[in-house]
Structure formats: structure tokens, C-alpha cells
Amino acid sequence: MSEPIYIHRYTLHSRRGLNSRSDRTAHEGLLILINGGVGCIHPWEVLGDPSLDEVLDDLKNRRLFRPLVRAAVKCAMVDGAARRAGVSLFDGVRVPRSHATIVGGRDKIDEALTAGFDVVKMKAGRDAPAELQLMHEVHADHPELRWRLDFNNVLGGGELREFVKSMGESLRSKIDFLEDPCRTDDPAWQGIREVYGVPLAIDRDVPIAGNQFRYAVIKPALDDVTAVCAKAMLEGWRLVLTSYMDHPIGQCYAAWCAGKVEKRFYGLLDPVAGLMTHGLFEPNAFIDRMGPVQPEWRSPVGTGLGFDDLIDELNWEMLR
Amino acid sequence: MSEPIYIHRYTLHSRRGLNSRSDRTAHEGLLILINGGVGCIHPWEVLGDPSLDEVLDDLKNRRLFRPLVRAAVKCAMVDGAARRAGVSLFDGVRVPRSHATIVGGRDKIDEALTAGFDVVKMKAGRDAPAELQLMHEVHADHPELRWRLDFNNVLGGGELREFVKSMGESLRSKIDFLEDPCRTDDPAWQGIREVYGVPLAIDRDVPIAGNQFRYAVIKPALDDVTAVCAKAMLEGWRLVLTSYMDHPIGQCYAAWCAGKVEKRFYGLLDPVAGLMTHGLFEPNAFIDRMGPVQPEWRSPVGTGLGFDDLIDELNWEMLR
Missing domain, CATH: 3.20.20.120 (Enolase-like C-terminal domain)
Structure with missing residues (x-):
């Protein structure tokens, strides 16, 4: 049985363009929720990332070829395991x-x-x-x-x-x-x-x-x-x-x-x-x-x- | 500075052919030693793996494209970190x-x-x-x-x-x-x-x-x-x-x-x-x-x- 994937589209607004190659200030991305864990897919198309539509198509077909999609699903898996265990991922982890x-x-x-x-x-x-x-x-x-x-x-x-x-x-x-x-x-x-x-x-x-x-x-x-x-x-x-x-x-x-x-x-x-x-x-x-x-x-x-x-x-x- | 890679060639001998596709009983592989950690590269060419020569060429050029090479270097890294810390990787790990x-x-x-x-x-x-x-x-x-x-x-x-x-x-x-x-x-x-x-x-x-x-x-x-x-x-x-x-x-x-x-x-x-x-x-x-x-x-x-x-x-x- 395939695990259902839930999505939430978001837009972040920057005051200025964030990239040498673009002046865009609205940045669309996707949160995914799988088996109780969340991940984030934030494509920078101007840097060669796939579009949100391509990402969604990958998710629908459970394709993890694209690094951005694979990384987000990994994140959701790690996050979900910790949430089910009722613990913070940051327990015992020192962030630089x-x-x-x-x-x-x-x-x-x-x-x-x-x-x-x-x-x-x-x-x-x-x-x-x-x-x-x-x-x-x-x-x-x-x-x-x-x-x-x-x-x-x-x-x-x-x-x-x-x-x-x-x-x-x-x-x-x-x-x-x-x-x-x-x-x-x-x-x-x-x-x-x-x-x-x-x-x-x-x-x-x-x-x-x-x-x-x-x-x-x-x-x-x-x-x-x-x-x-x-x-x-x-x-x-x-x-x-x-x-x-x-x-x-x-x-x-x-x-x-x-x-x-x-x-x-x-x-x-x-x-x-x-x-x-x-x-x-x-x-x-x-x-x-x-x-x-x-x-x-x-x-x-x-x-x-x-x-x-x-x-x-x-x-x-x-x-x- | 590139980290030096040390190798050790081994041959394992099986009593019978181990694969539906081959009757070979001598199986050559490679241990690698990097920064105090070891890994193993054991190509099954009959199943489509690269040859030992191809693997060695990858290692010489620090190429980690091939899954077999990448996995062995990851292993050496994980192993080396534990050896330097003086701990067993199996501490607190229950193997099925x-x-x-x-x-x-x-x-x-x-x-x-x-x-x-x-x-x-x-x-x-x-x-x-x-x-x-x-x-x-x-x-x-x-x-x-x-x-x-x-x-x-x-x-x-x-x-x-x-x-x-x-x-x-x-x-x-x-x-x-x-x-x-x-x-x-x-x-x-x-x-x-x-x-x-x-x-x-x-x-x-x-x-x-x-x-x-x-x-x-x-x-x-x-x-x-x-x-x-x-x-x-x-x-x-x-x-x-x-x-x-x-x-x-x-x-x-x-x-x-x-x-x-x-x-x-x-x-x-x-x-x-x-x-x-x-x-x-x-x-x-x-x-x-x-x-x-x-x-x-x-x-x-x-x-x-x-x-x-x-x-x-x-x-x-x-x-x-």
C-alpha cells in the first residue's frame, strides 16, 4: 500500500531579490506531510531546480530521482520517526x-x-x-x-x-x-x-x-x-x-x-x-x-x- | 590536500558458485583504508558491477559516482570516526x-x-x-x-x-x-x-x-x-x-x-x-x-x- 502524501503550498516574500540571477521577491514552495513527518521543497528554478509542477508530478508517482524531492522525503521520514517517538530531533544535537x-x-x-x-x-x-x-x-x-x-x-x-x-x-x-x-x-x-x-x-x-x-x-x-x-x-x-x-x-x-x-x-x-x-x-x-x-x-x-x-x-x- | 587511500586485495573462496549466473568459486575484492577507517568493495561483475580495475581507477581519481565505491567510502568514514573515538559502532545498536x-x-x-x-x-x-x-x-x-x-x-x-x-x-x-x-x-x-x-x-x-x-x-x-x-x-x-x-x-x-x-x-x-x-x-x-x-x-x-x-x-x- 502506497503511503498517502499531503501537501501545503506556501509563498515566502523577500524584501529584495535573493539571487544574483533574479529579482523575484515571491518564492513559492511546498511542505509535504508523509506518515506524520514534514519536509520542505523549495525549488530555485533560476538555479536549475525543477518547477513545482515537476516536483508534484514526481511525488504523485513516488519518484525520488530528483535530489530536491528525495531530500524532502528523507526529511519527512526522519521528522516523522521523531514525532511518533515524541522526541525533538535536536535532543543531544549541537548545531554550529x-x-x-x-x-x-x-x-x-x-x-x-x-x-x-x-x-x-x-x-x-x-x-x-x-x-x-x-x-x-x-x-x-x-x-x-x-x-x-x-x-x-x-x-x-x-x-x-x-x-x-x-x-x-x-x-x-x-x-x-x-x-x-x-x-x-x-x-x-x-x-x-x-x-x-x-x-x-x-x-x-x-x-x-x-x-x-x-x-x-x-x-x-x-x-x-x-x-x-x-x-x-x-x-x-x-x-x-x-x-x-x-x-x-x-x-x-x-x-x-x-x-x-x-x-x-x-x-x-x-x-x-x-x-x-x-x-x-x-x-x-x-x-x-x-x-x-x-x-x-x-x-x-x-x-x-x-x-x-x-x-x-x-x-x-x-x-x- | 587529498586524503591518501590504502588498499588491500583479498580473495574469498566459496565451495560452490554463489550466483545463479556463475559457477566461479574465487571471489576477489578490495578493502580500503582511509583516514583510519576501513570499507569493503566486492564487485559481482556477473550482476553488472564494475571490475576491480574500474573501481581502482575511480578511487585513484576520487570519483564516487559508482554506488559500490561511494558506499565503501561512506563505510570507511563511519568506521574511521568510531575508531578515532575509540568506540564500537555496535554500541547501543541492536542488529536484527x-x-x-x-x-x-x-x-x-x-x-x-x-x-x-x-x-x-x-x-x-x-x-x-x-x-x-x-x-x-x-x-x-x-x-x-x-x-x-x-x-x-x-x-x-x-x-x-x-x-x-x-x-x-x-x-x-x-x-x-x-x-x-x-x-x-x-x-x-x-x-x-x-x-x-x-x-x-x-x-x-x-x-x-x-x-x-x-x-x-x-x-x-x-x-x-x-x-x-x-x-x-x-x-x-x-x-x-x-x-x-x-x-x-x-x-x-x-x-x-x-x-x-x-x-x-x-x-x-x-x-x-x-x-x-x-x-x-x-x-x-x-x-x-x-x-x-x-x-x-x-x-x-x-x-x-x-x-x-x-x-x-x-x-x-x-x-x-
Whole structure:
């Protein structure tokens, strides 16, 4: 007998576009409920994810080929088991602290500093002069602040080198990594391990990346976490575990995975994760429950991944 | 920095051919040692696995595309973490009991009965009249014994029906399942859920199988365990977790996975697994350590998956 799947469609609203490749501010996703457990599917079509219709078709046909669908069903399974046992998934799990995910300008960085963050991550490459000016100004005022720059492969190799060179030595020494600086299949980048001493991080295409990267960004919403850990062990990567800028259910699943990886495979995970993304969206009942945006993770109360009462109150539609 | 990989080639010797498709009795495989943890790669080329040379080439290039390689590196990672912590992976893990894996005739079934097994699994379909006669004889003497029959898709649909019909009602009621009765892409089998009331089990092609099967055989040597569990939850399958007729290291990894799945996803796993396969091979130091072939699992002593001293004593060659 097939297990019924229930769905709840949601829309998160961001104040700005969240991606170098799009200015969209309404972000549609899906919560799934299977055998008492919930999961979140939040496709970023602009980054190559399937559409919600494709995802729904997969679920109807119990197809788990697509990483996004497979990961959400895994989440629902793990969550459901804990809810049935009446325990929180976060019992005995220590979730690492996070960098601040900056979407915006100086005001957002100042907010992050006030909240206690000592590492910020921001998109870079779309408006290099403005970004460099912002970074120089903030660096002058807060020389200890560390930076993680995500280029989404928007720059060519020459432009990227110019960007990093323009930082100057003092700011450069505060850059943790350059994420997705180049397409992994770009021959001009083969074997290049750093740019002016700054190491590289890989985000998409993790399974085919090699040891030119010192960091890999791992997203439980998409990745087979244990397999990426195995690859990281072989390649000598440090893993930065991040949420998928998705619904708090997905965010909490990422946080739980981070805690589990830290516990089971101590040393693979960078001590600073990227889990605090709910502040990018307008408040709703789930987001309110996540509390203030701060470096330290705060697990929601309740069984499984939490939110027991809110999940009960949602409208769930049986998928047919 | 890439992590070095050490390898140790082994050969296990079986008294008979272990597969419906081959009479080979020497079985070559590979132990890998990475960051203090061991894993086992035991390719069954006759079942479509890559050759040892292909596996070695993958390891040299840190490629984890092939399920067999990926699973072994995951095993080494899990094992290494436990060894470094100085703990056994079996601490707090209850491994389910097993059926007897029968290769041979009445003498092997009698051995299994004497050892206390109440479920036997055997290959079927290569010599139907002899197999049916054997089953009828044993069933007459031991009417409570339950059977699991693995056809490896060697019969056509008509022959399979004839086989099951010939069992008669009493014996049929003792059949747990018919494993791999048919190719999943055989249109004549679409939607068929049982043969004369006997349910079906799927072994290969698990990710694309649907809810016509009531059981699925899951092999941690090959499968992404959590993903198969998720699929099983959706399809309503019961999972029979089995070793890969491989080295005791692989066998112990399968046993550990069985215990973890039982603990985390209670209810997915059939209470009778298929982990007792070391008796199919001529003794060696590892196999001796596994103890007698019996229904109840006995975890080896030591850290990680055990065998600490034997692993130290092996010749390990650094892969270059």
C-alpha cells in the first residue's frame, strides 16, 4: 500500500531579490506531510531546480530521482520517526553557529554586526565597484569581520582576479573563501587553488569537483549529506553547511543535519555554518518562531523538527 | 590536500558458485583504508558491477559516482570516526536476526535448521523440478520453516507461475516472497502484485520499482540506505536488509546499517534480515572471528566495525 502524501503550498516574500540571477521577491514552495513527518521543497528554478509542477508530478508517482524531492522525503521520514517517538530531533544535537547572509548594503551588515555576527556572506560580482567600495568601508571600521563571497560564476577569470586584487592585502586576509568563482568545466581554471592567496569554495557541481577547492558548501535540501561528507574526506575539503533559503522546516532540517555531521564526522564541518536565513523573508508564523537572527542557533521547541501546533493548523491537501 | 587511500586485495573462496549466473568459486575484492577507517568493495561483475580495475581507477581519481565505491567510502568514514573515538559502532545498536542463505541441497538446509534458523533463502529457477522436490521434502519434515526464493529473473512469467502453482497451498503459505521474479520493465508483469497469493520482492532496480512489490531487498554495500528507506516508506515496502556476500568488513557494515535503520525508522525493516553469509566461504582470520552461522547476530569486538588487530596486520598498499 502506497503511503498517502499531503501537501501545503506556501509563498515566502523577500524584501529584495535573493539571487544574483533574479529579482523575484515571491518564492513559492511546498511542505509535504508523509506518515506524520514534514519536509520542505523549495525549488530555485533560476538555479536549475525543477518547477513545482515537476516536483508534484514526481511525488504523485513516488519518484525520488530528483535530489530536491528525495531530500524532502528523507526529511519527512526522519521528522516523522521523531514525532511518533515524541522526541525533538535536536535532543543531544549541537548545531554550529552561522555566518550572516547579507542581501543588501551597509545597513544589513551593520545589523549583522549588532546581532553579534563575526562572519558575513554576500553575493558578489554583479556590481564589482560598488561591492568593493562597500567592503573597504566596512573593513576600515570593522577590521576583524570575516567575509565569504559568492560569485555564482558571474565573472570571467580575468575580472575575478581583478576583483580580488583590488581588495588589497588587509581585506584579502579576511576573506574565508571565494564561492563558485568559476565554472568547474572552465579549462582556464583547472588546477587553480586560490586567487592571491584566497581559497576557493564549490557550491553547485560538488560531486564532480576536485581538490582545487578548500571549502565545499553543502545543502541538505539538495545533497546526499553522507556522500558529500565522504567526498569531502577524500578531497580534504572543509564543509560549510547551509540552508537553502527555504521555509523554516527546511532550515531546521539543515540545522539538524549540521549537528549530526559535526557529531558523527568531527572535523569535516567548518565551525561557521550558514543556517540563519529566515531573516531574509517577511515574517509569518513559522519565521516568528525562529526568533532573532543571530549567530547562535536556537532550536524550535516541540517534537521532530518542532512547530507541532503550526503544522497541525496548516491546510493539507492529499496528493492524488 | 587529498586524503591518501590504502588498499588491500583479498580473495574469498566459496565451495560452490554463489550466483545463479556463475559457477566461479574465487571471489576477489578490495578493502580500503582511509583516514583510519576501513570499507569493503566486492564487485559481482556477473550482476553488472564494475571490475576491480574500474573501481581502482575511480578511487585513484576520487570519483564516487559508482554506488559500490561511494558506499565503501561512506563505510570507511563511519568506521574511521568510531575508531578515532575509540568506540564500537555496535554500541547501543541492536542488529536484527537473519535468515539462512542456502547454497546447496538438503544437507545445507538441515545444517541451518540445526543452527536454529526458521527462515531460509535460496536461489530458485535454474532447476525447477529438483528445487520443488527439495522444498516439498523439507516442508513435509519441517512444516513451520519459512522460505524466501530468489529467482534472479531467470524464469519467464509462465514458468514462474507454474513453479509457484506446483508448490501447492501448504508450502505456498510458507513462502515469504518471490525475489526478482521478473524484470521490472517486462510489460507482462506491470501491476502484478502476487503469484497465487505469494508476494513479490525487488532486489536490483529498487529506485525504479513501484508498489507492486511488498518487499525490497536493501544492500548497504550498494544502496543509499536512507534514500531506499524513504522510497520504502512511500511505496509501503518492507525492507529486508542483506549483506552483499562480501568480506566480513562489508558484512559488519550491513549489520550496523540494519541496526541503525531499525532504531531510526522503526517498522520499515522486516524483523528477519540476511546478514549471515560468512559461512558460504572457506575460513580465514576474519571469517573465523565472525563465529558460528546462526540466526542471531554477534557483533565483533573492537572499535569501529571491529577486527582492530587483523586490520593492523594486513598489507596495505598506498594507491597512487
